[in-house]
Amino acid sequence: MALNTVITLYFLIIAGGVVRSTGAGMGCPDWPRCFGSWVPPTEASQLPANYKENYGAKLKGEVEFNPVKTWIEYVNRLLGAFTGIMIFLTLLASIPFLKTGDKQIFFFCLAAFLLVGFQGWLGAKVVSFELLPIVVTLHMLLAIVIVFVLLYLLTWSRFSAYTLFKTNESRKVLNTIGLVVMGLSLFQILLGTQVREAMDEVIVKLGYSSRARWISELGVKFYIHRSFSTIVFGFNIFWINKILKTEGRMTLPGRIAIACLFIMLAEIGTGLIMAYLGVPPFAQPLHLTFAILLIGLQFVGWLVINGNKYLRYNNKKIGEHQMLTSK
Structure with missing residues (x-):
């Protein structure tokens, strides 16, 4: 469900x-x-x-x-x-x-x-x-x-069973970096809403027939949003690389990290399409969806890495897991 x-x-x-x-x-x-x-x-x-x-x-x-x-x-x-x-x-x-x-x-x-x-x-x-x-x-x-x-x-x-009994000191670092990455991603989404609000004003002034001129009329909010994306990208790459080195590519956190990388590249791609190809209608909903997918996957990855703390199991499930592990 x-x-x-x-x-x-x-x-x-x-x-x-x-x-x-x-x-x-x-x-x-x-x-x-x-x-x-x-x-x-x-x-x-x-x-x-x-x-x-x-x-x-x-x-x-x-x-x-x-x-x-x-x-x-x-x-x-x-x-x-x-x-x-x-x-x-x-x-x-x-x-x-x-x-x-x-x-x-x-x-x-x-x-x-x-x-x-x-x-x-x-x-x-x-x-x-x-x-x-x-x-x-x-x-x-x-x-x-x-x-x-x-x-x-x-x-x-x-x-949650994946991380129930795993302990790794390096995960404390991953936890901190993950929080920073999610915070930066959320802030970037908020900047994006500000750009969209500015675009609404431009649309009222120019109309939908002048899509090619929208970006040039957005002003400083667009350039802040575009420039801040490099910071978000850098922290994401650092976090993803840290996960891959700590957990491995084939582990659950590693697969989530790789998925984050591809979604982030798709997010950047739709942003470039909007900036340089006249804001085609299909690019806007995709850009938004990739942003929510990315921060959602970041959250899942952060939860999995910190499963001992945030994904609580009752004593019966812990006992069952211990029995399976011992076997």
């Missing part, structure tokens, strides 16, 4: 990126309905006669109905609702842990369920505040928190 929920959540993040890249954030100007209906229209003739007067202000002057943007936003909302259902099912699956020594698993699931409910409320505020930048950024940060909670549950259920 945790694995399927994480996959669903990443699809939701991709959908959110598509919404931003296509300018479909106000494709449905009301919430939870869309143009007053539970199923959005596919053509202007299905809209109320006075829809331009009712929704013109929220649509920021784009009063001509655009069915593509409307359905992009609507699919994003459907994915959000489906993600909520998946997290609720994960919560139900965690109830038996209340009777074991792993009660924290239920409470993590409960936290994820409550957070996704708050995220839905915040999504409504994104619409009601007409894409106010600070609300959009909070919406993004909360998505990362939910990803972390679910990845903890996934790591606990699949990988």
Whole structure:
């Protein structure tokens, strides 16, 4: 359940990126309905006669109905609702842990369920505040928190036995470097949201027909974001190299480190495509998704390396593991 929920959540993040890249954030100007209906229209003739007067202000002057943007936003909302259902099912699956020594698993699931409910409320505020930048950024940060909670549950259920009894002094160094790497990655994501907010202002001024000019109009925020990426890259390479030397390439931490390397290269590649090829629509959601994938894998790698401390097992499981190890 945790694995399927994480996959669903990443699809939701991709959908959110598509919404931003296509300018479909106000494709449905009301919430939870869309143009007053539970199923959005596919053509202007299905809209109320006075829809331009009712929704013109929220649509920021784009009063001509655009069915593509409307359905992009609507699919994003459907994915959000489906993600909520998946997290609720994960919560139900965690109830038996209340009777074991792993009660924290239920409470993590409960936290994820409550957070996704708050995220839905915040999504409504994104619409009601007409894409106010600070609300959009909070919406993004909360998505990362939910990803972390679910990845903890996934790591606990699949990988915690790997590090249960391993001890290595060098892992203290990996732990510290990992925290720094995750902090830098999170800060870079926040810088990226600032660039995206600046881009929203540029889009309003130039329109979607002038994509090739967007980057040149972004100003200093873009250059800070681009320059800081070299620092993030350097620390990631150092951490990945340290993991490979300490743990080996074929171990679980080693495979996670290699995956981080490839995702980071893909993240840099989509950034270069946006910077030098006129911000093509497909690159924006991919750039965002790779960023969340990278910080998520960093978190999983950090948990696995520090499994003794953060992935707690009850005494029965520890005994079973000791028996298997002795055999």
